[in-house]
Amino acid sequence: MVYGYSAGHEVELNRSEKLILELVRRNDGISRSSLVSQTILNQSSVHRIVDTLTENGFLSLGESPSQGRGKPSPSLSLNANARYGYGISINSDSVAASLINFRGGITEYCVLDTHPRDPARTLLNIRHHYLDTLKQYGISPEKVCGVGYSMAGFLYESRKYFNPPEPLKAWMGIDLHREITMLFDRPVWIENNATTAAHAEAFLGAGLKYDTFGYLSFNYGFGGGIVINGKPFQGAFGNAGEISRIFTPEEGKLRPALGILIDRLRDGGIEIKDIRDLNDKFDPAWPIAQQWVEDVTPNLHRAMDAMNAVIDPGAIILGGEIPRQLGEMFLAMPRTSSGERWGISAEYPDILLSAIEGDSSALGAALTPLRETYFN
Template structure:
């Protein structure tokens, strides 16, 4: 039997019997609206949902009784009518843990049900899987203790790893993470953390975070570029993560053949070029913290990479037509600005009118977006209308 985290959800979170969901379809719709607009008046929910007033009132009451919602003070109506109570997600209902694995760092995030979160970053460079997990468990214990959360409120764990999805809960990660690759991570991690675990690749998890807390608050269609040791990405369409048939939609490195694979915007390749030019940059984290545009080797590397970068940018626009292309992952801001300045659109006007193209945007999310997105994954998977 294939691994699925839903079978491991603890009974107190379920609506009914053993095979029940945590929320019905209508409850998920209502929770999604409140998640998107905290403090929305109960009366306003009716205009956002295809439900009667009585149904909305009943759903709110039921969810409040279960502890998922908090009822606030009455909100004055925008027009005629009586004041209606504000409705909020209850942050104390449950929490999740998010873990992201990169080649040199791991991010750990604790997120409450209302989306409040705290993060830690730990060094795992050179560590195999088990010693790295030991360090991650120490960070989890630190976050849980400092937040005052009890284990019985842990709904689940979201886990994100750099690399592409293969099958089941197996991922194919970069060489420094070979010990994590091509094994069933779901059962392994569920046993380790004594909780259901939802898995995603790191770039998709970062795109989920961007969708919830970044440009997704204003835009419904965007591509997310994840500049890390390798290079990947994610796609959000109609406000939801597009995973594709095999879980690898947005795996933009797949556009490059063997020859051009070494001329793609992966930060590993830039680090290699910098070291060839006499600098000692040992990790992606150090590159992000210390990057300078005038370092020897940067200009030459950009000249080699930009033609492939421009083909990729134009392919993204031609295929998915997003409103924006977000530069995220671990790219230094100054390097992202260099790429954006050299973006060339292959836009051939017709009758004097050119196609509208995506706007390049640098992500404003400073904390580990993959860890935050991973922490959101159990909630978006089970309580809301998708990621």
């Protein structure tokens, strides 16, 4: 389960109510009568649940066009202002925050003018952004159902701490759940950045077409997230999708981590300060970048094959902080066939670049409290 809890004053929804909200989320404008055919609930139960959700402000009713005789069945939409989720993403050289409304719309997204090298200062700056954002949009803190926090690295000691990459070493050993709860006084969810990015894809991107998919996150390091049957999968210790674990330390030097690419570019005389600078300056014509893509593609394909073998996804999404032109270079690299049996090859997932703009980890972190609290 995701590390979080529901506030005592929050409306507690049962599974049937969450199912109705999920169906409306996926089918905006669906008629109340159409909901009945998509559930095992009878008509009176669906009508009762819809009435309750409407009274509590989660659903908005509209009128469907008349289809024959009789009164048209009301159309249903999520009420965007019903609740909000706030998300935080700590990357190796940047901090992003977002506020997402109940329909998954982005109310606010911002890369903060702060560097994550100082955890205490960073968290205070995030809190100031949170309070300023609520004030700007006239949103009561009680409307925020929770705060999602994401960071590069893996979780340990019952998801209490992060083991981050070297640029974020100052965050090692901090009980972030406790600190963020004290700062925000809201329910808190803690995940690594690849998992929350996959969460954003499930809600806003690839998940609208694919129920099961893998997500490969290109950041300072290289990781992954998993969505199975529409739900992000965290695993027993919160580290499902940590795909770099399949490489030995020696092989890890040729994994597709952007920190390694930056080091190569610097060694070759191309000065890149950090990943944001890489995104601003990246040129697919750089010979160093072209050679690096050739060198690391075998291990990228190995990671894809491992994910394909274990979860049988409909798609694998390339995302994180990867420059789009670099992602296109990877897509253009030829793949080696896994072979045939009796003249038939196993189906292979679609390989796509994430279409989500901005820091998908921050968006997914904001969506996590909403999804875990209100959607099935």
